[in-house]
Amino acid sequence: MNSAGREQAALVTREAYAALLQVKTLVDSAANTLREAQRQAVGLAIGRGEKAIPIAALQSASAALESQEFEAAILQARNKMQSAVASLQNTRNG
Numbered sequence: 001m002n003s004a005g006r007e008q009a010a011l012v013t014r015e016a017y018a019a020l021l022q023v024k025t026l027v028d029s030a031a032n033t034l035r036e037a038q039r040q041a042v043g044l045a046i047g048r049g050e051k052a053i054p055i056a057a058l059q060s061a062s063a064a065l066e067s068q069e070f071e072a073a074i075l076q077a078r079n080k081m082q083s084a085v086a087s088l089q090n091t092r093n094g
Contacts, residue, residue: 005091012087016080023073026064033061 037057044054064070 016084019077019080
């Protein structure tokens with residue numbers, strides 16, 4: 001594997017990692033919203049949360065995972081990872 005090929009493989013792999021971190025950020029945000037819905041649901045179940053209705057938080061978490069932003073992040077991460085695999089295979093075979 002030549003130096004230029006190694007550098008290109010490292011760059012593409014770093015881009016794939018960054019794209020996957022964006023997906024993780026979006027998932028973490030939805031998980032935090034869902035955690036709040038869970039707290040609200042438990043509060044309702046034990047009679048301490050009459051004012052906090054968990055449906056809004058549940059809908060927000062669901063909407064986040066159905067959003068165009070999330071779909072675009074998933075697509076970009078998938079494409080970047082496929083590019084990283086192809087780049088590494090090319091440098092190994094070339």
